[in-house]
Amino acid sequence: MNVSLGRKWEQFVEEKLKTGDYQSASELVRDGLRLVEQRDLLARRGTVASFEELQDALLAGARSSPATPMTKGDWKQLQAEVASFAKKRPA
Numbered sequence: 001m002n003v004s005l006g007r008k009w010e011q012f013v014e015e016k017l018k019t020g021d022y023q024s025a026s027e028l029v030r031d032g033l034r035l036v037e038q039r040d041l042l043a044r045r046g047t048v049a050s051f052e053e054l055q056d057a058l059l060a061g062a063r064s065s066p067a068t069p070m071t072k073g074d075w076k077q078l079q080a081e082v083a084s085f086a087k088k089r090p091a
Contacts, residue, residue: 003029 005013013025022028039051048054070078 013028016022016028017025022031035051042048042054043050048057
C-alpha cells in the first residue's frame, strides 16, 4: 500500500524518527492506526466520545481526592470487578 501524507505529515514523521521513539515510518503509522482503532472502539462502546474526553475524565478522577495507598483488599475488589466485567463482555 502506498500512502501520500503531504509535506506537513512527512515532516512530522521525520521529526518523530529523529527522536528514536520509532524505528521506521511504517512503525509510526501502525501506532497511529492503533490509536484510531482504540478511539473508534471507545466511541462504539459509548464510553467516551474522544480521547480528550477520556483524558478529562481520568484527570478529574485523579484530582477528586487525595491519593491513598491501595490495600490488598482494594486490589482484590478491583480484580473482582475486572473479572466480572470480562465475563459480561461479548466475545
